[in-house]
Amino acid sequence: MPELPEAERARQQIERVLGREIVAVDDRDTYVCRPHAPGEIAAALTGRRLTRAHRRGKFLWVETDEGGPELGLHLGMAGRIAVDEDEAPRQWDRFALEFAGGGRMALRDKRRLGRAVIEPDFSHVGPDAAEVGRQAFRDRVGRGSTALKARLLDQGVIAGVGNLLADETLWRARLSPRRVAGELSEDELDRLRRELRAATRDAIRNGGVHTGRFMPARERAGRCPRCRTELARATIGGRTTYWCPRCQPD
DNA sequence: AGCATTGTTTCACA
DNA sequence: TTGTGAAACAATGC
Numbered sequence: 001m002p003e004l005p006e007a008e009r010a011r012q013q014i015e016r017v018l019g020r021e022i023v024a025v026d027d028r029d030t031y032v033c034r035p036h037a038p039g040e041i042a043a044a045l046t047g048r049r050l051t052r053a054h055r056r057g058k059f060l061w062v063e064t065d066e067g068g069p070e071l072g073l074h075l076g077m078a079g080r081i082a083v084d085e086d087e088a089p090r091q092w093d094r095f096a097l098e099f100a101g102g103g104r105m106a107l108r109d110k111r112r113l114g115r116a117v118i119e120p121d122f123s124h125v126g127p128d129a130a131e132v133g134r135q136a137f138r139d140r141v142g143r144g145s146t147a148l149k150a151r152l153l154d155q156g157v158i159a160g161v162g163n164l165l166a167d168e169t170l171w172r173a174r175l176s177p178r179r180v181a182g183e184l185s186e187d188e189l190d191r192l193r194r195e196l197r198a199a200t201r202d203a204i205r206n207g208g209v210h211t212g213r214f215m216p217a218r219e220r221a222g223r224c225p226r227c228r229t230e231l232a233r234a235t236i237g238g239r240t241t242y243w244c245p246r247c248q249p250d
Numbered sequence: 251a252g253c254a255t256t257g258t259t260t261c262a263c264a
Numbered sequence: 265t266t267g268t269g270a271a272a273c274a275a276t277g278c
Binding site (some may be wrong): 253 | 266267268269270271272273275276277278
Binding site (some may be wrong): 076077078109110111112113144145146150158237238 | 267268269270271273274275276
């Protein structure tokens with residue numbers, strides 16, 4: 001599930017538990033909590049309260065009270081934040097906080113590619129895809145010899161675009177994912193940024209990136225929602241990519 | 251059975 | 265040294 005819209009929803013979930021006292025931490029999953037040893041995150045957080053929840057792209061972090069450490073969270077490929085829900089079966093709750101009074105916040109993640117870490121480092125993460133300014137977007141996205149879609153997926157360029165949001169945005173902007181990023185005109189880059197912001201805003205409002213107009217067509221032999229042309233399919237930027245060869249010519 | 255997967259990091263190579 | 269692309273990682277679902 002998680003791309004920028006899902007991460008924003010997760011951030012809002014975290015806001016529900018701000019101010020509660022942490023009385024226990026489950027950090028036993030040494031893969032999700034790497035490089036921390038079991039008990040390290042627990043020692044850092046027990047007795048503290050979360051005070052503010054932040055997000056940049058798909059990366060989440062939470063401040064704690066009076067100079068306490070920051071807690072970094074990432075949803076990985078399939079994670080979500082579960083607040084005050086019953087414990088998941090099969091140890092799908094890879095990381096969890098328990099609060100005074102019985103409440104609970106868990107990183108629920110079947111695939112186990114999510115992440116929980118103390119004092120996260122975001123120095124190699126680009127500006128948020130929905131916040132980046134026009135000129136910065138032109139400079140960062142509109143360069144290099146790589147395919148446009150691969151550029152959008154690079155979290156160090158702009159943060160928050162995943163495989164589905166990239167296809168949705170490129171379709172809305174009528175740009176081929178195969179275009180060379182550095183060869184786009186200013187007008188094309190501005191159009192791409194506008195459609196990215198719009199697609200992101202729609203997805204947050206409607207409950208996730210899977211609510212996009214292009215998403216239902218995104219399958220083998222799917223057809224363009226605008227012109228009914230059969231979609232093209234290829235691996236670009238290491239991910240399966242669908243686009244309309246007529247609306248989005250190379 | 252085999253392959254694909256809404257993500258990130260690491261490694262090899264030009 | 266920098267940029268790019270592929271593989272590794274874990275587990276599940278079709």
